[in-house]
Amino acid sequence: MNKEAIPSIIFYDQDFVDLYNRSWVWIDELWKQGPLAEGTQVPAGYVSHEGQKTLNLFDTCLSSLFLCYSNQVYSPFEAVDFFYSKQEENGAIRCDYGLEDGKPVFTDSNPQGVCMPLLPYVEFMFYHKIGNKKRLKEVVPCLEAYFDWLKAEYQMENGLFSVPVSACMSGGLPRSQAVYQLDFNTLVAINALAFSDIGDILNDKELSFKYKKLYFMIKTRINGLMWDPETSFYYDLDADGNRLPLKLLSAFWTLLAEIPNDEKAALMIEKLRDPAFFGTENPFPNVSADSPCFSENAENMCGAVVPFNTYLVVKGLEKYGERVFARECSIRNIYFMLDTLNPDEDKQGDVWEAYLPSREGAPAAGEDGFPRKKFLPQVCLMTITLMIEDVIGLDVSLPRKTVNWTVPSLEVMGIDKLSLKRNLISIMSSKNTRGWEIRLESEKLYYFTIEIIDEDKRKTLPIPSGKCSMLIDKL
Numbered sequence: 497m498n499k500e501a502i503p504s505i506i507f508y509d510q511d512f513v514d515l516y517n518r519s520w521v522w523i524d525e526l527w528k529q530g531p532l533a534e535g536t537q538v539p540a541g542y543v544s545h546e547g548q549k550t551l552n553l554f555d556t557c558l559s560s561l562f563l564c565y566s567n568q569v570y571s572p573f574e575a576v577d578f579f580y581s582k583q584e585e586n587g588a589i590r591c592d593y594g595l596e597d598g599k600p601v602f603t604d605s606n607p608q609g610v611c612m613p614l615l616p617y618v619e620f621m622f623y624h625k626i627g628n629k630k631r632l633k634e635v636v637p638c639l640e641a642y643f644d645w646l647k648a649e650y651q652m653e654n655g656l657f658s659v660p661v662s663a664c665m666s667g668g669l670p671r672s673q674a675v676y677q678l679d680f681n682t683l684v685a686i687n688a689l690a691f692s693d694i695g696d697i698l699n700d701k702e703l704s705f706k707y708k709k710l711y712f713m714i715k716t717r718i719n720g721l722m723w724d725p726e727t728s729f730y731y732d733l734d735a736d737g738n739r740l741p742l743k744l745l746s747a748f749w750t751l752l753a754e755i756p757n758d759e760k761a762a763l764m765i766e767k768l769r770d771p772a773f774f775g776t777e778n779p780f781p782n783v784s785a786d787s788p789c790f791s792e793n794a795e796n797m798c799g800a801v802v803p804f805n806t807y808l809v810v811k812g813l814e815k816y817g818e819r820v821f822a823r824e825c826s827i828r829n830i831y832f833m834l835d836t837l838n839p840d841e842d843k844q845g846d847v848w849e850a851y852l853p854s855r856e857g858a859p860a861a862g863e864d865g866f867p868r869k870k871f872l873p874q875v876c877l878m879t880i881t882l883m884i885e886d887v888i889g890l891d892v893s894l895p896r897k898t899v900n901w902t903v904p905s906l907e908v909m910g911i912d913k914l915s916l917k918r919n920l921i922s923i924m925s926s927k928n929t930r931g932w933e934i935r936l937e938s939e940k941l942y943y944f945t946i947e948i949i950d951e952d953k954r955k956t957l958p959i960p961s962g963k964c965s966m967l968i969d970k971l
Contacts, residue, residue: 501569503914505888506924508907511834512887519879520566522847522872527570542575543872547865550592550601553579554665557614558804558873562880564625567915572626576618580638586648587641589615591663605662612665612680613646613687615639620690623697627894627917632694636703639691643707646684654737655717657681667866668796669782670742670789674732678722679746685714685753697895715755723756728763730755743767743784745774745805751812761816768809769821776801776853778832779825780809785853793852794859797866800850801829803874810886819886820904820949826886830878832856849874884911890923892916897942899923905950906932906968916942932968 502520507513528544542551543559556575563572582600583589590600590609602609616639623632650657656676664677671677688711695704722730724739730747731739748764750756756764767773767784774780781799783790794800806829813822835856837845848858849871858867884890888909891900894916901923903909910924922937923944934946940961947954948968957966 498569500913501567503565503567503884504912505883506908506910506912507888508909511838512830512883515830515834515837515879516883519562519872519876522870523563523566523570523876526870526872541571542578543570545868545871545873548595550594551575551578553589553591553611554614555873557618558877560618561621561807562876564622565880565884565914567913568626572622573631576615579615580635583638583641587643587645589642589645603662606660608649610646610650610659610663612663613642613683615642616687616691616694620694623694624893624895629697629895632698636694636698636700639694640703643687643691652676654721655713656721656733657684666744666782666797667800667864668862669744669798671732671740673734673740675735676721676733676737678718678730678732678744679749681714681718681722682746682749682753682755685711685718685755686749688714689753715753718750718755723760728760729767742789743773743787745780745782745784745809748774748780748809748812751815752808753812754815758816765813765816765818765821768813768825777828777855778851778853779828780806781853792854794850796862797850797859799853800859800867801832801853802850803829803877807877807882810882814886819889819902823886823889823904826878826882830883830887833875833878846870847875847879884914890914898945899942900945900947902947902949904948906948910935916940930967933965934968935963935965937963 505513505516523543526544527541529541542556556579560572560576563570579589582593591606591611592601592609593599594601600609619632619635619639622628650659652658657680658675659677659680661671661674661677664679688707691707692704692711695707718730721733721737722739724731729743730750732742734740748768751761768780769775772786773784776785778801781790781801782805783798789798791799810822810826832851833847836851836858837847839845846869848867848869850867851858888911889901889903890911899921906925908926912922913920919938919940924935926933936944936959938959938961942959943956944959945954945956
């Protein structure tokens with residue numbers, strides 16, 4: 497691995513920096529390049545894991561959300577493009593394909609191999625992090641065909657989607673009665689919203705309207721059928737449309753989809769703060785702490801803290817102006833990861849795809865192989881993606897030529913040599929005799945916004961090419 501090619505971070509807690517750096521080392525160790533055997537059709541590059549027999553669409557999408565920060569040392573596109581190459585005439589893209597033969601893998605519990613949909617959201621993120629508009633134009637037909645297949649196969653008369661529970665990858669959570677799953681429908685809304693934005697980017701009004709219409713339809717159905725005003729929460733529905741009592745963390749995915757109004761969102765966010773619900777020491781467990789199935793040991797995955805859940809909740813909190821709380825929860829989550837990786841006893845720790853809600857460590861291994869050790873699609877969402885976007889606080893949009901830096905208060909931190917296409921940027925804050933200073937370096941012009949929440953300061957400045965600095969007291 498060429499360490500010089502990967503962007504580096506600066507943070508006042510060196511353990512965070514070390515974890516970020518080790519994540520790239522793990523990626524390099526587990527990176528598979530080229531087909532495993534003659535005649536196989538696996539992609540040219542992907543993040544592997546121990547005992548892997550298939551390539552999973554959901555895990556590939558998760559991986560792309562941190563690989564896009566590698567300055568393209570590790571391609572975020574190749575594995576995603578493999579799934580597009582497997583698209584069938586009816587638009588279907590299956591969840592798993594065998595590494596030996598490249599064929600779709602079906603199970604009795606998921607006979608059509610449907611997967612939690614993330615592709616439009618991922619392509620929208622690609623556009624802002626890497627800035628390839630041509631790619632958007634090329635993948636839109638694949639995305640449309642895929643969405644049409646999902647609607648044809650899984651959208652019911654009431655407008656909601658119904659898939660096999662196993663497609664939601666919720667492990668041993670007691671959801672056998674869930675016919676209309678909140679998490680799947682919320683992801684449909686998230687992706688419809690992203691697809692509408694893609695239409696706006698491409699100046700395709702028909703595309704934008706089509707998916708905005710789908711988004712508002714799903715939003716209306718979720719608010720009308722899945723929201724319970726007495727408990728101020730969203731729930732799965734059974735076959736008769738009755739709300740099931742289990743409080744799932746995926747209810748907070750609705751924040752990213754902008755489904756609840758401000759009043760509903762405020763009521764929900766209180767449950768994220770409350771230890772009796774989702775505000776456990778290690779935020780956030782996948783079921784509420786007041787649920788009968790909740791387990792401090794995360795048995796059967798009940799009560800487990802899963803990084804993908806954390807990622808979507810944190811991104812949703814940002815939509816409702818809760819960046820400070822989102823950052824605090826990200827930092828707490830990473831501390832639990834560090835404590836599990838570096839236990840006090842004289843033994844070697846590791847990183848896992850899930851963690852316990854109230855103490856360091858991972859759930860005990862089950863017969864199904866959960867949790868997987870060093871499962872990077874989950875781990876690196878925290879140690880790279882949220883480290884850059886929430887702990888450091890950077891929001892980058894290459895097409896807009898904007899870098900927004902939001903921090904609760906000034907601390908020694910920043911990023912060095914992050915690629916904005918062919919433009920490498922460096923942003924760092926430090927304190928000297930003149931006070932707090934932000935130093936910037938860029939090869940091209942872009943617009944930089946600094947927001948310091950505690951000091952109620954926000955300023956947008958055009959940053960010319962070369963080196964420059966600004967004193968916070970002068971803002």
